[in-house]
Amino acid sequence: MISKPKKRKMNPMLLNVLLISGGVHAVALFILGSITVYKYIVPSEAQFEEPPVVEQVEPPKEVKVEIRPQAAPQQQSMQNLRMKQVGNITVANVDVDLPSMEQSFTVSSGLGGFGGGALLGGTRGSIGIGMSDISVFGLKSKAERVLFAIDASRTMLTDKKGGLHSYRVIKEEITTMVSNLSTGTLFNVVFYNDGRLLFFKPRPVPAGDQVTQELINWVAPINSDINKLGAPGAKKIKIEALPEEPVHIAMNSYQHSGGNETAYLTQVFLEQSIDAVFVIAPRHSGFQRIARPYTQKESEAWKKRTSDPRYQEQLKEHNKERAELVKKAREIKAERDAERKKRGLPPQIFDGGDFVRRMGLSYKTNHPGGKPTYYIEERDVVRYFKDLTKVLYKDKNGTPPSINVVLFLAGDEKFSESNEDRLKDYTRFFGGKFRIIRGLDGIKAASSSKDTKN
Known part of the structure; x- marks a missing residue:
């Protein structure tokens, strides 16, 4: 008889292991599934970069401008228009509250006679608006502000120099040159004699047809009548800079003595705030020793x-x-x-x-002797003008004007080599030139302003 096989019973420990393993796998599958769903199905929150730090800049101070109303301008015909120097035009009051500036700056003084370092200040400058080629008896330069200076003394009018005829040629040379200046060029003319000066205008004025005609009328009577020689109305001009210096004091005391007049006139010219000076004179020996007051x-x-x-x-x-x-x-x-x-x-x-x-006469009794003269030496005069140009120009970032000299002599008049050397040194000191012209024929032949165009 065949016996039935007995059913084997599962080991309880094994069963527990299997159950635990199944549970662990189920939990793992659940976690992995959740991660997958979160990563690929649920959208993630948008991420943004932090913006850069913006530097806070303080805005400029507010500029307040108050413009006061003006009356409506009246219509004016073109015939009544007149050219006026910019520095003399009167404008309405404008209150401007501007923020302070740590550094000043300079605009050419061609805009008017202002002091250095201010908003519209400075010594001689150049912005090229009115630059002109200038030629006076063959001496040439370029300038925006020019002064023509002519000696009006009797020494210019002797027979051997051509008398009144030569002087007429000189006046024509200057007025012709002025007529050929560019419209924006500023100019002035001065006649001088014995330490006194007669200016055409108080300050340089713009060139133009109307002012040229005015100048022609103004110069016409000067040294044109043998009974009315010189420059009527000429007066002493006060010089300003370095008033405590011995040279300054000496120039004021003895303007008619030798080199004193030359030195005095030089300072007057330098204080005009110009680019170039053209001097026409019968005597000029540059810097010399000058007479001083007595102790x-x-x-x-x-x-x-x-x-x-x-x-x-x-x-x-x-x-x-x-x-x-x-x-x-x-x-x-x-x-x-x-x-x-x-x-x-x-x-x-x-x-x-x-x-x-x-007149060929002589004295039987001579003068017992004039007052002796004491001098400041030439080297001290030169040193003074170095200091003067520094104060008036170089300390204000400016350039001193060039000074050019036309020396008008008689045909046989002597002019020593030492005096010529001084004149050469003088004009070189100021970046200018000089020329010696003799007699009526010489002054006529040297005329050059008529051929100078701007």
């Missing part, structure tokens, strides 16, 4: 000498004789001038010196 000791010595009875007696005799000789000299000149008139010549003009001796 107290020197004054006392001179007073003692002149108070001596012998000095006083000789001076009295000399002056008495001179009065008689002057009368006689005038009679001689009148006779000579009458002869000249018959030949169609004007009266003779003398360039200074003792009138009595000019």
Whole structure:
């Protein structure tokens, strides 16, 4: 008999292992499924980069401008328009509250005579608006602001220089040059004599047809009549810079003595705020020693000498004789001038010196002696002008004007090499040039302004 096989019973421990394993797998499948669903089905939250830090800049200060209303302008015909210098035009009051500036700046002084370093300040500058080519008796330059200076003394009018005829050529040269300047160029003209000056205008004015005609009318009477020589109305001009310096004091005290007039005129020119100067003169030896005022000791010595009875007696005799000789000299000149008139010549003009001796007369009793002169040496004069140009121009980032000299001499007039060297050094000091012209024919041949166009 076949017996039935017995059913095997599952080991309880194995069953527990299987159940635990199944549970673990079920939990793992659930977790993995959840991750998959979250990653691929549920959208993730958007991410943004942090914006860069923006630097906060303080806005500029508000500029407040208050413009006061003006009356409606009246219509004006073109014929009544007049050119005026920019610096003299009056405008309505404008209140402007501008923020302060740490650094000042400069615009060309061609806009007007302002001080250096201000908003519209500075010494001579160049913005090229009115630049002109300039040529005076062959001396050439370029400038926006130019001064023409002409000696009006009798020394310019002697016979050997051509007298009044030569002076007429000189005036025509200047007025022709002014007529050929560019419209934007500023100019002025001055005549001088014995330390006094006569300016065409108080300050440089813009060139143009109307002002040229005004200039022609203004210069016409100057040294055109033998009975009215010189520059009527000329006056002393006060110089301003370096007033405490000995050279400055000496120039004010002795403007007619030798180099004093040259030095004084040079400072007057430098204080005009210009680009170029053209000087036409019968004498010019550049920088020289100049006469200075007396010290107290020197004054006392001179007073003692002149108070001596012998000095006083000789001076009295000399002056008495001179009065008689002057009368006689005038009679001689009148006779000579009458002869000249018959030949169609004007009266003779003398360039200074003792009138009595000019007429060939002499004294029996000489003058007992004039007042002695004490000088400031040439090197100290040059040093002064170095300091002056520094104060007026270089300290203000400017450039001193060029100074050019036309020296007008008689045909046979002597001019020493030492004086010519001084004149050369003087014009070189100011970046200019010089030229020596002799007599009427020479001054006519040298005329060059008519050929200069702008």
